Amino acid sequence: MPYKLLEVDKKIPQRKNHVYVKHCSDPEDEIPDCNTKTVPGSMSERGCAFAGVKGVITGAIKDVIHVVHSPIGCTSYGYGTKRYPTTPDMPNGEKFPIENFNLKYILGTDLQESDVVFGGMKKLKKSIIEAHKEFPEATAIYTYSTCTTGLIGDDLDAVAKETSEELGIQVVAFNAPGFCGPSQSKGHHVGNLTLFENLVGTKEPLETTPYDVNLIGEYNIDGDLWIIKEYLEEMGINLLSKFTGDCSHDEICWMHRAKLSLVRCQRSATYIADLIEEKYGVPYIKVDFFSTKYCAENLRTIGKYFGLEEEAEKVIESRMEKVAPELEFYKSKLQGKRVFIFSGGPKSYHLSKPLEEELGMETVAVASQFEHKDGYEKMKSRVKEGTLIVDDPNSLEFEEIIQVYKPDLILAGVKEKYLAHKLGVPCLLIHSYENGPYMGFEGFVNLAKDMHRNIYSPVWNMLEFEEEPAVGENAEIPEDSSEKQETKPENTGELA
Amino acid sequence: MSCVNVIEKDRNVIINPLKTCQPLGAMFAVTGINKGFPIVHGSQGCSAFVRYGFARHFREPSEIAVTALHEDAAVFGGRTNLVSGIENLALRFNPDVIGIITTCSSEIIGDDVYGFADTARGNLKEKLGEAADNIEIIPINTPSFVESHYKGYDNAINALVNHLARKDEPNEKVNIIPGIINPGDIRELKHMLASMDTDGIFLTDISDPFDAPLRPSKTKEIPYYPKGGTTVDELRDSANSLGTVSICKYAGSGATSLEREHKVPSAIETPPIGLQNTDQFVRNVSKFTGNSISEELLDERGMLVDSMADNAARYLHGRKVAIYGDPDLTTGMARFVGELGMEPTMVCTGVKYPDFNPDMEKISKETGSDIDVLYGQDLRAVEVYLKENPVDLMVGNSDGRLIALDLGIPLIRMGFPVYDRVGYQRQSVLGYRGGLYLMDLITNTVLEKYYEPTHWKLQQ
Numbered sequence: 017m018p019y020k021l022l023e024v025d026k027k028i029p030q031r032k033n034h035v036y037v038k039h040c041s042d043p044e045d046e047i048p049d050c051n052t053k054t055v056p057g058s059m060s061e062r063g064c065a066f067a068g069v070k071g072v073i074t075g076a077i078k079d080v081i082h083v084v085h086s087p088i089g090c091t092s093y094g095y096g097t098k099r100y101p102t103t104p105d106m107p108n109g110e111k112f113p114i115e116n117f118n119l120k121y122i123l124g125t126d127l128q129e130s131d132v133v134f135g136g137m138k139k140l141k142k143s144i145i146e147a148h149k150e151f152p153e154a155t156a157i158y159t160y161s162t163c164t165t166g167l168i169g170d171d172l173d174a175v176a177k178e179t180s181e182e183l184g185i186q187v188v189a190f191n192a193p194g195f196c197g198p199s200q201s202k203g204h205h206v207g208n209l210t211l212f213e214n215l216v217g218t219k220e221p222l223e224t225t226p227y228d229v230n231l232i233g234e235y236n237i238d239g240d241l242w243i244i245k246e247y248l249e250e251m252g253i254n255l256l257s258k259f260t261g262d263c264s265h266d267e268i269c270w271m272h273r274a275k276l277s278l279v280r281c282q283r284s285a286t287y288i289a290d291l292i293e294e295k296y297g298v299p300y301i302k303v304d305f306f307s308t309k310y311c312a313e314n315l316r317t318i319g320k321y322f323g324l325e326e327e328a329e330k331v332i333e334s335r336m337e338k339v340a341p342e343l344e345f346y347k348s349k350l351q352g353k354r355v356f357i358f359s360g361g362p363k364s365y366h367l368s369k370p371l372e373e374e375l376g377m378e379t380v381a382v383a384s385q386f387e388h389k390d391g392y393e394k395m396k397s398r399v400k401e402g403t404l405i406v407d408d409p410n411s412l413e414f415e416e417i418i419q420v421y422k423p424d425l426i427l428a429g430v431k432e433k434y435l436a437h438k439l440g441v442p443c444l445l446i447h448s449y450e451n452g453p454y455m456g457f458e459g460f461v462n463l464a465k466d467m468h469r470n471i472y473s474p475v476w477n478m479l480e481f482e483e484e485p486a487v488g489e490n491a492e493i494p495e496d497s498s499e500k501q502e503t504k505p506e507n508t509g510e511l512a
Numbered sequence: 513m514s515c516v517n518v519i520e521k522d523r524n525v526i527i528n529p530l531k532t533c534q535p536l537g538a539m540f541a542v543t544g545i546n547k548g549f550p551i552v553h554g555s556q557g558c559s560a561f562v563r564y565g566f567a568r569h570f571r572e573p574s575e576i577a578v579t580a581l582h583e584d585a586a587v588f589g590g591r592t593n594l595v596s597g598i599e600n601l602a603l604r605f606n607p608d609v610i611g612i613i614t615t616c617s618s619e620i621i622g623d624d625v626y627g628f629a630d631t632a633r634g635n636l637k638e639k640l641g642e643a644a645d646n647i648e649i650i651p652i653n654t655p656s657f658v659e660s661h662y663k664g665y666d667n668a669i670n671a672l673v674n675h676l677a678r679k680d681e682p683n684e685k686v687n688i689i690p691g692i693i694n695p696g697d698i699r700e701l702k703h704m705l706a707s708m709d710t711d712g713i714f715l716t717d718i719s720d721p722f723d724a725p726l727r728p729s730k731t732k733e734i735p736y737y738p739k740g741g742t743t744v745d746e747l748r749d750s751a752n753s754l755g756t757v758s759i760c761k762y763a764g765s766g767a768t769s770l771e772r773e774h775k776v777p778s779a780i781e782t783p784p785i786g787l788q789n790t791d792q793f794v795r796n797v798s799k800f801t802g803n804s805i806s807e808e809l810l811d812e813r814g815m816l817v818d819s820m821a822d823n824a825a826r827y828l829h830g831r832k833v834a835i836y837g838d839p840d841l842t843t844g845m846a847r848f849v850g851e852l853g854m855e856p857t858m859v860c861t862g863v864k865y866p867d868f869n870p871d872m873e874k875i876s877k878e879t880g881s882d883i884d885v886l887y888g889q890d891l892r893a894v895e896v897y898l899k900e901n902p903v904d905l906m907v908g909n910s911d912g913r914l915i916a917l918d919l920g921i922p923l924i925r926m927g928f929p930v931y932d933r934v935g936y937q938r939q940s941v942l943g944y945r946g947g948l949y950l951m952d953l954i955t956n957t958v959l960e961k962y963y964e965p966t967h968w969k970l971q972q
Binding site: 024027028053054055056057058059060061062063064065066067083086087088089090091092093095096116119120121122123124125126127128129131132139142143144146147150162163164166167168193194195196197198199200411412415416419430431433434435437438439440479480 | 523524525526527528529531532533535536551554555556557558560561562563564565567568571572573574575577578579580581582583585586592593594596597598599600601603604605615616617620621655656657658660724726727728729731733734735736738892911914
């Protein structure tokens, strides 16, 4: 039986279908149940749709103002949370006057009880007008519906239309209140649809080349995009539009003019690539730039598409020359280390194989907060027999996975990191990274380096006081920390 | 004549808030209970964002459950979500206290959380029998569109004492309502109480839950619970204490309830930041217990005074300071920088409360400096103000770090959240020793920024 009821889930047996152990005899379409409602009180790690749209999709855009139509919380929590650096460079060669504008400001309507009773649209309108006055340099204003405004029925589209006309600047309403959809994934979808419907096709690029691409679903976490941009530009490919890392509002408006779309994060942004293909006939390919192998493969595919095969080879060769010796070193250190990847979505399938094939690690479990069917299919196809695949794991399952699968390292988020540490297992931040970027050839070295640092940090060999330490044990950093598992005290299994 | 100039927000839109909504305060309060588990009755973001916020500030796990309201609940109500959420939590995590924390959505839908809690209690009784009686299920109303996180904290503490406090034999203890402060602060308060031979009941105590040791052999796993926190027995016993000191003026309701219901006298004051505020805290404890200030504390006070005598006039006097953040900490800090001879020329709070401006007037009179009070304002207001009115130092949370960078003003990190430096949650800014720590931090920052360029002035 491929589906597994974990011990900690005995009281919530509906979780069984979300936990799956890969077995070769299973029908191909057997995967964990996913993209369904969260079990209340289960201690899921998921976020909400608002987080999906502002936190993931639009928060990376460098030149727009965000007005969150909410009681104060959503606005406070939407402030500069993700590591999305931007340059001030605008498509017309000018500089945006405020550096790191996207990380610096968040605006909101701070709804009060009276607004909830009488409606908040007037306040939203005033707020948008004031926002424009405060930041006249911004190219557009984005406004967001939240649980409160979704429930009281404020019509954000109407306010957006009205203020757009009044201010002569585009105002876009994103209707993804927190309660919509099972996870933040719904917010990604709304973000894609809204930007497509309101922006794409409304402006023309200043110039075009035969080598124009859209890089879609790449948000420049810790500078990821800048690495990929360098490769593509060296090949002679022009990033006409990014969606949405280090991008400007206008770039999205002319995405229909690209020759090809590259979809990097396939969970959060395949939607817009599909829509652009459907309406404007721009084809897209799904790309993966994590690890040297995937990165090389995908650069070759892109090169082939544009007849730039040699250029692609040059980029690959020059980078491999640089990173191969370093990766060789890290492989020797990471060989056999057991890893549990708990990402938001696709990183679980981006990384599972490269960590095994290129770094000699063993992926013992993969999990995701909000992946859909296609993502789990890919995840399943890229892990080996016996690997655990979990949809939306909760914190008790997280603990059980640690006990049973004994990972040497966990890749997860900040909500999980410190719990893992308390249980004696190093955990590396994989959503916004630790010392990234992690993408591309150089990025993969950064990832290997960070994994190495985390696993080999001397602290993991000194967790407990010892009355009589073995002679010489403290003299050097041990080569292998696998003994940690042996010294780890047995769990009593006692319910606290 | 010194004066206070109150500047209120002149726009509707809020830009870079200095406050958040009620549920956060309640989640903080419930986390300070031993085996206490908050369950937020709202959308997933309501718990996820706060857990993220706590995790990055404290660098600790923050376990907060949520009823995960989706569209169907928005239409049909959240009864099933809350009832099953409580049951799932109780059966799998076996907590002592479940604090049900409402949100904007559950309040707007109009869910009867008290009724739903009763249903959940009944269901648990069927499943667990007598053991169900050991799980206290306490509804806390925290509508996000009313006031701020401080109100949510106040509502939570009040709900906890109203639900749990029981009159019994006098216990010779003092209740402390600490406000939204750091583990280091609570540990300093404990030290001061111990020094005055006094046992405290903290309503509530996040010191261990948010700063727990990594000791796998002692860690409670499956489920993980940090050690520490105020126990249910202690919360019950709060009705029998000698008095309640709330060091957060914005969270006095619990103290008032204990006074009204159980005749426990209360003192509601500014937090013990700096010399005179700490003196007042000591006097309050002394008033309730009859124990006078210890030699140990007098020495600690003397060390702070000594350092002030040695360094304040020489390095700090007359320097202008801008302070922003939560109202209790900014009030305490404004008075302390005044004691150091500095001028708190701008104080900004995002939270509105009637005591704030009168307190600023007192501080202005005491220090003799004019204070521009940005009342109910935001960080954008601070930024705009500071561009026109430069200061030597800023004091506040990490959210002001980019403003400080842009303006070239050194930022002393204090309050919540601090995520771009480590260790601040472990330090105390309270008490005489906290004053010393703060003063050293301020002085060293001044030396680095304003003396280092003319380094010979640092030659002794």
